[in-house]
Amino acid sequence: MADSGTGWIAELVTFLFGLSDPFASSHSLNATIELEATTHNEYLSALWATQLLAPALTPGQVAEVAVAIEATIPFREQASDESDRRYQRLIQANTRFQLGLSDAEMQRAIHRSVHLANCDLENFAAEDPVFFLDQTWLLLPEFNPALREPYRYRPADYRQALQKMETFMARLDTRQIFQQFHGTPTPALHQAWSQRAQYNLNVARLYLTTKVVAIGLIEALSHGQRPLSQYLGQPTHPHSSSIWEQHFPVLRLRRPLRSTLEFEVLQVAEEGRLTPCAFDSLRSPLAAFLIRSTWLQADSPAARTHALS
Structure with a gap:
């Protein structure tokens, strides 16, 4: 799927942001709208960055860019739990989008995203x-x-x-x-x-x-x-x-x-x-x-x- 045009990039970013996430707490339309409202800047930044960088990156690296930007959404309930949910979404995306990431690579991506998020609020x-x-x-x-x-x-x-x-x-x-x-x-x-x-x-x-x-x-x-x-x-x-x-x-x-x-x-x-x-x-x-x-x-x-x- 990652090789068929560029439409997969927006779908991947949307998935990694939890906007079509089986691990999300609610699947209702209202919950999705609320999530989109609270992540607007980061979501658009991730869409722009991944589309711009995709020609020079592997699909797995595109996903790593997206999870890093998603991590910078600030002040969420129980911030420490967000990294585990991000990790689970990346595991799901790895299979769904055939990203080719090993478990070690996915864990490193989450570690880097946590470091970036904490630096953002240091x-x-x-x-x-x-x-x-x-x-x-x-x-x-x-x-x-x-x-x-x-x-x-x-x-x-x-x-x-x-x-x-x-x-x-x-x-x-x-x-x-x-x-x-x-x-x-x-x-x-x-x-x-x-x-x-x-x-x-x-x-x-x-x-x-x-x-x-x-x-x-x-x-x-x-x-x-x-x-x-x-x-x-x-x-x-x-x-x-x-x-x-x-x-x-x-x-x-x-x-x-x-x-x-x-x-x-x-x-x-x-x-x-x-x-x-x-x-x-x-x-x-x-x-x-x-x-x-x-x-x-x-x-x-x-x-x-x-x-x-």
């Missing part, structure tokens, strides 16, 4: 939570078109973008992030990544919450009718927030910080994120002021989370 396990926040901030304009016009978006636009990210972080389970397959990565390394990801998520959630409160205050005071840049200054200027800081008294914390997590959130609010972006200033002086004066999130679940030892 920032979740970053040693520095500020780096993780940087990567998170770079995604905001991608999913919130209003932020692509830094001098026009209103406080409500920014607040809604932050709230969507905050909700996503709150719902994300670390078991949905990193994949495993037959000891790769090792259980100890996988656990370490998951623990680090949980800590970074806790920092990000608490930071996002304080930012939402600060922006919400600006929105309420300004009635939200003017662009946010009129209140915060030029977002591309690294010190644009200094106009705010000169009006804030220097405050001592109303209570001692209870964890490294709280310290890191206050530090990034006062000292800023690492990488400048076009739609937001690095520092958050109003959020830092609110933290020091009230510590609004002292009783939140994220604030109660202990730092990693």
Whole structure:
């Protein structure tokens, strides 16, 4: 079948993505539509890549390209189980499409796909939570078109973008992030990544919450009718927030910080994120002021989370 024209390539990719998979959890039309919606970018990328590379590859190598791209679909339930399902689909495809892959070659393909998928999300396990926040901030304009016009978006636009990210972080389970397959990565390394990801998520959630409160205050005071840049200054200027800081008294914390997590959130609010972006200033002086004066999130679940030892 793999030698009869190129139509088999699209059929192979569709099969390897589980869109016509006997191992899929449901065969209903609604389930198929939902799966297609959640895998749209990766599925189209795999179709394009395999069609482009097929003249230079064997059918088995075409399948390996497809499974590698399929593995990069992020945040699926029980991510580690996905690699086993991918392996079973590849075994089925090997017979159905006469790919000529040995079991050792198929296992290597799945190992490589797991490595690629984990590299794609490695920032979740970053040693520095500020780096993780940087990567998170770079995604905001991608999913919130209003932020692509830094001098026009209103406080409500920014607040809604932050709230969507905050909700996503709150719902994300670390078991949905990193994949495993037959000891790769090792259980100890996988656990370490998951623990680090949980800590970074806790920092990000608490930071996002304080930012939402600060922006919400600006929105309420300004009635939200003017662009946010009129209140915060030029977002591309690294010190644009200094106009705010000169009006804030220097405050001592109303209570001692209870964890490294709280310290890191206050530090990034006062000292800023690492990488400048076009739609937001690095520092958050109003959020830092609110933290020091009230510590609004002292009783939140994220604030109660202990730092990693």
